[in-house]
Every structure is written in C-alpha cells, then in structure tokens.
Amino acid sequence: MTDNLTKTTRVLYNAQCPVCNFEIKHYARYSSDKALPLGFDDLNSDALTNWDLTADQAARRLYVLHNGAVTSGIEGFLVLWAQMPRYRWLGRLVACPGIKQIASALYDYALAPIIYRWHLRRQARLAHKEHP
Numbered sequence: 169m170t171d172n173l174t175k176t177t178r179v180l181y182n183a184q185c186p187v188c189n190f191e192i193k194h195y196a197r198y199s200s201d202k203a204l205p206l207g208f209d210d211l212n213s214d215a216l217t218n219w220d221l222t223a224d225q226a227a228r229r230l231y232v233l234h235n236g237a238v239t240s241g242i243e244g245f246l247v248l249w250a251q252m253p254r255y256r257w258l259g260r261l262v263a264c265p266g267i268k269q270i271a272s273a274l275y276d277y278a279l280a281p282i283i284y285r286w287h288l289r290r291q292a293r294l295a296h297k298e299h300p
Contacts, residue, residue, distance in 0.1 A: 175207030183210040
C-alpha cells in the first residue's frame with residue numbers, strides 16, 4: 169500500500185498487525201474512493217527509510233506526516249481524521265478538552281502498548297519458525 173511521496177498526508181503503520189492493518193486498510197479504501205491525497209506506508213517495507221524511524225519505533229504507535237510535520241498517537245489520528253471528511257466529526261470530538269487527555273492516556277498507556285506486545289510476540293513466533 170505504499171504510495172508515492174507526493175501525498176500531502178502520509179501514514180506509517182504495521183501491516184503485519186491485524187488491528188492496525190484492518191483500520192488502515194479501511195482508511196486507505198475510503199481515501200482512494202474519495203481521491204484524497206493520503207498515502208499509506210507499511211513499516212515492513214522499504215518505505216520506512218523515508219520516515220527517520222527505526223522499525224521498532226514505528227511499531228510502537230501510529231505516525232502521520234502532514235505538510236512536513238510528523239505526529240504520532242492520538243495527535244496523529246487527529247491529523248489523519250481531519251483529512252477525511254467522514255471522520256472530521258470524530259477528530260473534533262476527540263480533540264475536545266478532557267476527551268483528548270483520556271483518549272491519549274488510553275492510547276499511550278493501554279492500546280499502543282498492548283498492540284506493540286502482540287507485535288513482539290508475532291515477531292518472536294516468526295523468528296522461532298525460521299530458526300527452531
């Protein structure tokens with residue numbers, strides 16, 4: 169799902185993560201249907217070299233590049249949702265004081281760490297299969 173570098177907003181995600189892949193593929197289909205200038209880069213591809221992040225850093229959370237600025241986590245989702253008409257209401261809601269702090273805490277201290285641990289387990293299983 170790697171797009172060219174001319175997209176004004178680009179998302180770095182882990183296509184090997186079932187949760188991440190499901191959500192980002194949904195956004196990619198929507199943006200393609202609406203001809204939105206969004207690009208989606210799998211951290212497991214050569215596209216990672218464009219991000220100035222290690223694969224481990226990238227696997228820990230969602231990253232969004234918009235107009236030259238990189239954001240991550242809930243801030244990244246807010247930037248992404250602002251680019252998609254269907255999700256702008258969600259971005260405005262999550263950006264509200266109080267809700268944003270709660271959403272950020274949930275993402276930073278629960279969701280992202282859980283998803284990252286799943287990623288590490290998948291990586292360990294793959295390594296074990298390759299080198300039993």
